[in-house]
Amino acid sequence: MTQPLIKATNLVRTYAVRRGLFGKITPVRAVDGVSLSVMPGETLGIVGESGSGKSTLGRMLLGIDPAQGGSVSFEGSAMPRLGTAEWRALRARMQLVYQDPLAALDKRLPISVQIGEPLEIHRLLPKNERRARVEELMAAVGLRRDQAERFPHELSGGQRQRAVIARALASRPDLLVCDEPVAALDVSIQAQVVNMLRDLQESQRIAMVFISHDLKVVRNVADRVAVMYLGHIVEEASSDVIFASPRHPYTKALASSVPVPGKKLEGRLILQGEPPNPADRPSGCPFHPRCPIAADICRTARPALQTVAPQRNVACHMVTPHTVAIAA
């Protein structure tokens, strides 16, 4: 078996948050003991609501946000410390794409210069070859050659995101972390960018961590999906089965809450209440206050993520390999 490209073990990230102007500082566990791995060329989708820690997790995988507990390894060796020369060299092999392309691009530089910047920073190509590589990258993401000298404000939202993706691909990365890359785009443009990401991923065998709140997009892009709730992974399975037959009650509610065109409101599972404040985390299972099937044990003990079926992990006291067998 090949080794994972990137592997995270028991990651913990805590932010210190001051509540109120003179309030005392309370620790907020944004990511609380997350383990995952991504194989070369594989796409892992991470879904969850705001505050679930999915963006923090993405940043931790790249070493941008230092882990306070646990570790990340890239191709089997430990992630170098943030800011060191080794880390910088490694960053050429792992890139990040954010939601807002306008904020990620420099307003005062034409996009062709920005797309070529990683080549310069990582000294990847001699100067005379850079131009050809930039043209090749622009063609790969579907930008026209005459758009090379445009400034970010002269492009549409979809075109800007294409430029950001071209820049991320410039150093031929092995891993791309995309944090809500299509959330700000209209449906018709979103489909263009999603298709483009899938094509690039297939043709260049880039591994991808695709973070999004949009279940439909994740279903389409990812091979495997991890569902996060309040800093934990609550369910992990292949994207073919996780939304079609969710096991964790939270995944069930999430899948049921996706509005499908032409389908009425009736028969949907609507959760009561809201996700708890991460600074005021409930005891036991973080989902129990909203869970329709919570029992006494859920209020006291936190369920561990365990394998309930092949390729399928669930963190729920009510879902065990045993109960699954009965249900099936």
Add this chain to the structure above:
Amino acid sequence: MRPNLVELRGLTVAFDGTPVLHGIDLDVAPGEALGLVGESGCGKSVTWLAALGLLPGKATVTGSVKVVGREMLGRPRPVLEGIRGGRIAMIFQDPSSSLNPVLKVGRQIVEALRLHRGLVGQAAKAEAIRLLDLVGIPDASRRFDIFPHEFSGGQSQRVMIAMALAGQPDLLIADEPTTALDATIQAQILDLLAALRAETGMATVFISHDLGAVSQVCERVCVMYSGRIVEAGPIDTLFEAPRHPYTRGLFDAIPRLDGPRARLIPIPGTVPNPKDMPSGCAFSPRCARSSDACNESVPALVAQAEGRSLACRNPVPGQPVKPTRQKLLEAVL
């Protein structure tokens, strides 16, 4: 039949001389739930901001907006204010920017109650608590005295809905009310909007880019593209067999949660710039079915069978007669 609540006729809007809305004709019947869908810049929000006189001064608005038979356009502010809020209320995408951060939530609702219904003192407070309770704020009497920042996004949107209901409006216009909310909270708010409509009998106009959300709360839907309505009709008819190539394209572009991981079918190109509109049909440069005639003039919105209207020269063929109906026909013959 009761007269229409709102009648828009030939409504146009131009910003600094650039037309962005090219003549909207639209009726809202009492108690009806109407959806307006389209992508950013199609004019779905501008239509209602213009109708309510909420656009900035640089906007030129022409046409006619009648609310229960009374013309709204060009009326002085006091007249408009009597109609807005009292008969029509509007909620927006970002609830936290619509609430005053330095006033307690209860006081803001009481203010609306005083303005629209003349309630003061304990009566106003009791009514405000009833409204907060109605929109599903837990422990409403205690939370009457807290500030907006202490509410989450979903709860702020509930507070905005409570405030909109303060004037007992005949029409609630909801502009992307669930876009900024998480999936499970979005489902709660859609559920709330549907329940409130059933309870109060008010009409709802639901503006959204999300075809899925629209189909959950609306009976009729208008699809807009580049400042025009391109297709309209009852939600079941339109969603079962979209006939305008743009509507069809929107459906094809949405990834599915079930079924195989098929490639998406995007609409090629981008929305035209309002300053540089194509001649003829605005969608023709992106349309697979366009012909030479499409580039010559703009197709009019024409009424079709089953309450549908359509603005297209080469529409997607309607679905073949359903098997059940065919069987019935055979039985009759």
